Amino acid sequence: MTRIPTAELSRYLLTGQLTRRGCLGARRVAFSRFSTTTIAGLSQTQKPQEQQTQRIPSQPPAANTPPVPLRKQLKEQARALKASGKKKTKKTDNQTVPGWELTVGIEIHAQLNTARKLFSPAATSFNGKPNSHVALFDLAIPGSQPLFQPETLIPAVRAALALDCDIQPVSRFDRKHYFHWDQPSGYQITQYYEPFAKNGHITLYPRDGIAAEDGESITVGIQQLQMEQDTAKTTAQPGEVQWLDFNRVGVPLIEIITHPQIHHPATAAALVRKIQMLLNSVDACVSGMESGGLRADVNVSVRRTDGASSGKLGTRAEIKNLSSFKAVEDAIIAERDRQIALLEAGGVVAGETRGWSLGSTETRRLRGKEGEVDYRYMPDPDLGPVVIDDNLVRHLGNSMGTLPDAEVDQLMQQYGLSSKDALSLMLLDNGRRIEYFYDVLDELEQRLGLEKVSETTTVDAVVDQSHARLAANWCLHELGKVVELLDGLHGGRVAEDYSVVPATDLAAILAHLHRREITAKVANNLLWGLSRGEIRSGEVTNEIEEQGLWYKEISEDEYMSLCDDVVEGQDKVLTEFVRFKEGKSKAYPQGKLMFLVGQMLRTGPEENMNPASAERVMRKRIEEVYVPGLQAKE
Structure with a gap:
């Protein structure tokens, strides 16, 4: 060929x-x-x-x-x-519009972590060949019947408990009728009238990314959780051709429907992000938004705050299939501004379904908004009621483990991590990054001879938790660079289990770094060597010994000699220190100092230099030698 x-x-x-x-x-x-x-x-x-x-x-x-x-x-x-x-406009300045109130309700569809589909024994594999995991019922072959798979209830109930919902002892399935090529039967089986869970809530805090206008916290009610089947995967091809993969038909979903209690775009995005984190923490969801396992639809309406709206919510428009947290916030802002501009021009907001594309500045109309009558909901005659025993609910509730809010508090209080780092660890790679961090931390504490911090200990009560912050920083940033590069080279998440850098080896590197036996640059080179297979697992210390990479700090005299070399010809920079000493400048020129320190580190043997020592010596030489010398010249 x-x-x-x-x-x-x-x-x-x-x-x-x-x-x-x-x-x-x-x-x-x-x-x-x-x-x-x-x-x-x-x-x-x-x-x-x-x-x-x-x-x-x-x-x-x-x-x-x-x-x-x-x-x-x-x-x-x-x-x-x-x-x-x-x-x-910055998003932080674009959360409200004077004279108008935004109201948002969200519907989240999440794929459940199950081995079988909702109404057929076909596997829920997403890595198989197209149309290779399809049962007769999935294709609506005449005569085929739905067979409810009880195992799909387990992750669904865990998700409902994580959202503090009331589990209904009896729930039933309904048919939602619509015609599209991705739904071969002409209807979707869902739970419209009698869902399996109701009346939940989720609380969001500033660390979750809510808008500043929402204050210290905001609680959003969950109207209901319902089980339903997914549709086929549609892939657009050139020339108006659509390819269908029915592997996804019948994959079990939960639909999470919130009350319309959100009034700021950033808070809406924060809610979707936190729900994804909750579902991952209880092992209910297969994957997150970044891989298509969770999708969000937002209902947006606006009304005037001058009393002209008579207390009624405005006509809502639904934006379908938002696939990222950024898209949720951007689409809500764009749709809010569109509706406000339309109403201010004397127009009327139509109830419709709209779409959003990456990089867009406005939503686009897809179709008119369907209602309950359009879908012709009816009880499914082929499926009996679902009965959930209280013993199952109690067992799942007792075995769920620590939920995200409690774990974030634990990471902050016991290990001194910032809320941003704690949340990042929990969100990355569907919770696998935080598990890897704990493995590294356990091994690191053993190597350093430290006792395990108890759950009741706070960071203020311990002598030093800098090793935990060091481990978190490397798991987030340095390891993140390795994983990102390998994924890019191999076209997928080949390193998401972190087997390229075993936790024991990263802990060995960090133990030497924490004791100041190697420099950060050497530690980074060792990390990349492990990821490329140039250093065998368990051979980190031997590699340092063989290559002579141990940190041996230069002497005080050598630091001073480097200072003299760097400061030569820098009279203009030194003038700022003279001005400060003479009271002509109120702020100490820390930036100028760090500029000179950076020059020292680049000029000298970086692998044998301590930045803190370099800064200390440079500051001392400036105050005792260079500034007096410059004043004497004047």
Whole structure:
């Protein structure tokens, strides 16, 4: 087969433009204005004749016009905004609009962590070939019947307990009717009238990222949690073709419906983020927003605060399928501003479903808003009621472990971590990063001969927890760089179990670093050596010994000699210190001092220098030698 040039592949993948020669141009058919839906994964002989053809757009892009990358589009938008004289509003300044009140309700769909689908024994594998995990009922084959899988209740109940919901002893399934190619039966099985959990709540704090206007905390009510089945995965192809993968049909979901009690965009994003963290902490959710395991729909309405709205909420518009925390906040801001502008111009907000795209500045209309009558809800005649025993609820409640708020408090109080670092550890890699941190910390404490901090001990009561903060910093930042690079090289999350850097080896590096036996630069090189396989697991100390990497700090005289070399010719910088000493400047020129220290570290043997010692010696030489010398010259 002839090798296809990269430029041709790029035109095909990004714009749908097909070459006129070679295998891609072998089939040519007349373009139809109707879109084609194809079931991905079927063999060529299994596809209907009309689905075997390759579609060619009626007006393909010019051959010499390359596609514009999204990043370049965003930069051009920023330049256009700057040229127009408008200033980009910071999100912290864009949480409210004077004279208007925003109200938001959220519906979150999360894939449950189960081995089987909701109503069939097919596996819920997301790594298999398209359409390889499909049962007869998933495809709505005539005569097939739904068979409820009781094991799907376990993560669902755990999620409801984490959200402080009341578990209903009896719940029932309903049919929600709509017609779309991703739902072969023509209806979705859900729990509309009698869900399995009701009346929950979630409390958000400033550390969760809520808007400053919400104060010290805000509690959002959870109306209900309901179990339902997912739809097929649709992948858009060039030429208005849609590929369908029915592996996702029937995957068990929970839909979390909040009360309309959110009034700021940042708080809405914080709620979605915290719910994802809660679901991960109780092992209820397969994956997060970043990998498609959790999606959010937001209902947005506005009303005037001058009393003209008579206390009624405004007409709401729903924004569907938001797939990131940033998208939640940005879409709410854009839709709020659209509705306000429409009402101020004398228009009327229509109840409709709208969409949002990455990099957009406004939402777009998708369709009119369906209501209860449109969906024709009815009890599913093929499924009996679901009965949840109190013993199961008590057992799951007692075995859930520590919830995120309690764990964040523990990390802050026992180990002195900041709330930002504690939350980051818990959010990254669906909770695997925090587990890795604990493994590193346990091993590090053993190597340093430290006693394990009890749960009742606070950071104020212990002598030193700098080793815990050191471990957290390296697990978040230095290890994060390694994982990010390896994922980029291998096209996936190949390092999410951190097997490339075992916890025992990172603890060995940090133990030497904490004792100041090696420098941070050497520690970083050892980390990268482990990740590339250049250093075998368990050989960290031997590598330091063989390569002569032990830290041997230079003498005081050598520090002073470096100071003299760096300060030579820096009279202009030293003048700032003279001004401070003479009272002409109120603030000590710390920035100038650190500039000179940085020059010292770059000039001298960095692997044998301590930045704190370098700063101490430089400060002393400035005060005792350089400043008096400069004053004598004047």
